[in-house]
Amino acid sequence: MTRPAILVARAVFPEVLEHLGQHFDVESNQADTIFAKPELIARLQGKQGAFTTGSERIDAEVLAACPQLRVVANMAVGYNNFDIPACTAAGVLATNTPDVLTETTADFGFALMMATARRMAESEHFLRRGEWTRWSYDMFAGSDVHGSTLGILGMGRIGQAIARRGALGFGMKVVYHNRSRLPAEQEAPIGARYVDKATLLREADHLVLVLPYSAGAHHAIGAAELALMKPTATLTNIARGGIVDDAALAAALREGRIAAAGLDVFEGEPALNPALLTVPNVVLTPHIASSTMATRRAMADLAAKNLVAALTGGVAPTPINPEAWTKA
Ligand code: 8YV
Secondary structure (H helix, E strand, O other): OOOOEEEEOOOOOHHHHHHHHOOOEEEOOOOOOOOOHHHHHHHHOOOOEEEEOOOOOEOHHHHHHOOOOOEEEEOOOOOOOEOHHHHHHOOOEEEOOOOOOHHHHHHHHHHHHHHHHOOHHHHHHHHHOOOOOOOOOOOOOOOOOOOOEEEEEOOOHHHHHHHHHHHHHHOOEEEEEOOOOOOHHHHHHHOEEEOOHHHHHHHOOEEEEOOOOOHHHOOOEOHHHHHHOOOOOEEEEOOOOOOEOHHHHHHHHHOOOOOEEEEOOOOOOOOOOHHHHHOOOEEEOOOOOOOOHHHHHHHHHHHHHHHHHHHOOOOOOOEOOOHHHHOO
């Protein structure tokens, strides 16, 4: 029996490649080239499966050019690189990696929020430049995290994990906005209060964005939203580039309309809006919120598990569009 063929579109743990090799004919990319669309299409020819990351866009054009493709397994919880309706229409099962990265990503979101509130990057840069010559009473005075109001936009698994850290570890009051309100039994242990978006923006001392990207979430935080925030507030984005209007944010930071921002994701990343590099009150990290060795390995393992199950007659553990395969 011929084995299914798959493309692993980016470099991955060698152990995961080896595991995939037990089930599939694998074309790998350990050189980690990022394939432009024509090359991605060319490499997907004859492949039933693809192991992807956020850098591979699977859209109607790719699907039409690769009619033998049956499964696309993303090594990420977010899947805005997939056109899900197009995948479903093409009978292509799409999978992602929820749960395994929740706590790690929440740790990072909380750390980035704290680094932002306490001006860690800005003060470290000052020190490295050799500018620290004496103590002064208000040197890099930031704002407290403990006891303040934590605002969460997007109260999914990661949002709830950040809220738990804030409420239970730091005595923060939690306000949140989400498409739907949490059941009372999930709100109660962390004292989370559901508010409309404008109230969230007005009340938060530290606002953390954890919502998935969709066309509707594009520039969910722009100049008008930033204008509602307290001038002492911080904004942390660990969700997706494009949810924040980075140009509007850079202007707000420069003009002191909010105190500071922590950003792990950017519009058009890995390129950055150059204005963000010129404002001091922003902590910038290169999309690493899920990046611990254990969690990246768990994500890769889950993506591999999805491919193996789906292409060898099993049931993929974390499908996004299970209906893709149940339709006639
Ligand atoms: C990934 C992420 O590292 O899971 C997600 O949605 O944003 C990150 O954990 C990134 O998407 C690469 O696939």
